[in-house]
């Protein structure tokens with residue numbers, strides 16, 4: 001990730017992606033977004049993470065130039081959406097959390113309308129629509145009204161709609177919601193491919209384990225503010241909590257104490273311990289030491305994903 005500031009308000013240099021600086025938006029007395037900073041570079045998947053009501057959708061709507069900020073600036077590939085409205089719109093793809101209107105039209109008609117809206121050359125529209133329907137595996141359902149599509153199929157149509165004009169910035173609000181496990185994996189692969197093609201991909205979600213698999217970086221927001229921006233490498237370097245269980249939990253605890261490690265006992269269905277390890281090499285060494293000491297290890301793995309670790313730490317800092 002080209003730009004990272006640990007604290008909100010860090011200086012950011014726009015590249016081919018999308019940047020927001022100090023954006024705010026209120027609805028009556030509710031300050032939904034309050035001086036938020038955000039950056040998603042080209043060629044990367046950036047996760048937008050925050051609890052319910054944090055301001056994620058409001059920020060995404062502003063980034064998509066569908067909602068005007070009260071304050072602050074947004075640039076898309078270095079362009080100002082207010083001064084270069086048409087150019088910016090053509091660079092942005094927006095996938096809302098629900099497909100929305102037009103449900104009486106067929107998937108093919110919806111994509112065709114979108115392609116016309118973006119003024120794609122008339123002769124290229126039909127093949128482009130067919131390509132997109134194949135890409136999201138909807139070719140067989142292309143001529144069915146969108147309302148008969150399942151939630152997962154509608155999500156795939158929504159993704160095709162966002163991609164029809166080959167935008168360089170893709171904004172997706174909860175794209176995996178309603179998808180079965182197979183479709184989630186497929187979505188991950190698609191998003192990684194789009195980033196590899198050089199697009200800036202922004203994904204908001206509550207499902208952190210899912211984002212862990214696809215994101216190169218994350219922006220954490222809460223109460224309308226940016227609370228942290230970090231790359232996955234930085235998240236990994238901050239250390240990770242590992243959960244360990246053993247045939248004899250007392251022997252495990254005794255050995256960790258002998259090694260001088262700070263650990264926490266974990267109760268529950270699989271009693272054991274947890275401790276923060278700074279990198280994978282540290283985990284490898286500890287596992288080897290425990291095995292050599294004769295501790296019968298039953299499981300040894302990260303307790304939570306890297307993004308969840310940061311999220312939980314931020315929650316802890318707030319308490």
Ligand SMILES: Nc1ncnc2c1ncn2[C@@H]1O[C@H](COP(=O)(O)OP(=O)(O)OP(=O)(O)O)[C@@H](O)[C@H]1O
Nearest residue numbers: 027030031032050051052053054055056057058059
């Ligand atoms: N059109 C609106 N009118 C009034 N209040 C709004 C409007 N849109 C959002 N809000 C308020 O702004 C705040 C942020 O909402 P937003 O939808 O951006 O959060 P979110 O992070 O996307 O939440 P969720 O994860 O639940 O979807 C909330 O308090 C919400 O009630």
